[in-house]
Amino acid sequence: MIHYPLRIPLWVDLVSPDIDASIAFYSDLFGWEVSQAEQTNGYRTFSSGGKIVAGIRPLQGEPLSPQWTTYLSTDDTAQTVSRAEAAGGKVLMETGISEMGMILLQDEVSAVFGIFQNDLFSGAQAFNQPVSLTFNILMTREPLAGKHFYSEVFGWEPLDRKMGSLTFTYFFHGVRGVAGLMAMNEQWSQAVPSHWQVSFAVEDADVLALRAIELGGKAQPPITTTFGRSALITDPHGATFSISQQTPQVRAAAQTPEGVLL
Secondary structure (H helix, E strand, O other): OOOOOOOOEEEEEEEEOOHHHHHHHHHHHHOOEEOOOOOHHHOEEEEEOOEEEEEEEEOOOOOOOOEEEEEEEEOOHHHHHHHHHHOOOEEEEEOOOHHHOOEEEEOOOOOEEEEEEOOOOOOOOOEOOOOOEEEEEEEEOOHHHHHHHHHHHHOOEEEEEEEOOEEEEEEEEOOEEEEEEEEOOOOOOOOOOOEEEEEEEOOOHHHHHHHHHHOOOEEOOOEEEOOEEEEEEEOOOOOEEEEEEEOHHHHHHOOOOOOOOO
16 A cells, blocks of 8 residues: 555544443454553554554543544644644544544534644554555535645645535545545434544445444445445444445555545
């Protein structure tokens, strides 16, 4: 994989009210292993094939519900926070994980995301491989504001692509597509706020969607799109994520300098 080291999504973690139950769910669903040595504030990491793919930490009276959080790398957290505040965002909290330099923020459209200091932590060690992070999409009812915020703070350039009646926006950092944006339509409940949707690559979306239900989660029926077969999953504590069984064309595009199927 070709990855820019700064200002792109390189990490995700789950905040959970029951660490042991969440570990059991994801270990069974994805076959992940979890680190045994707890870091600051109970932070632990998931791995697949010996490579770190995601994190998990306990929900401890913070302004979050159980959810997956997308983190972007930076070489200057103070400067990034300043830019975010100038663009209409705000700091929610420092995670207390000092060895990774992690800070949680809320963007202009109220979606939560995190940043981490790249000289303290390098992020995930596998991407676009089965049961590893494949893409991060900002879901929002305010797409113009979302584009403005991430362009101002991280220098991303949005590129819209028509997909039938819908418009999908790629965020580019240099020549590489590093994230996406989709407008939330009337099918989304008003109770669901703007959020970053985390997607994990899988080999069989239908099988894993059924398995998630068997493990106490929920799954929307898998659908087929330009990118492959995918399903939205909700774990037993209410954290949502998507699984993506990518087409060969999408997998091949991930290895190119652009990184995405145009």
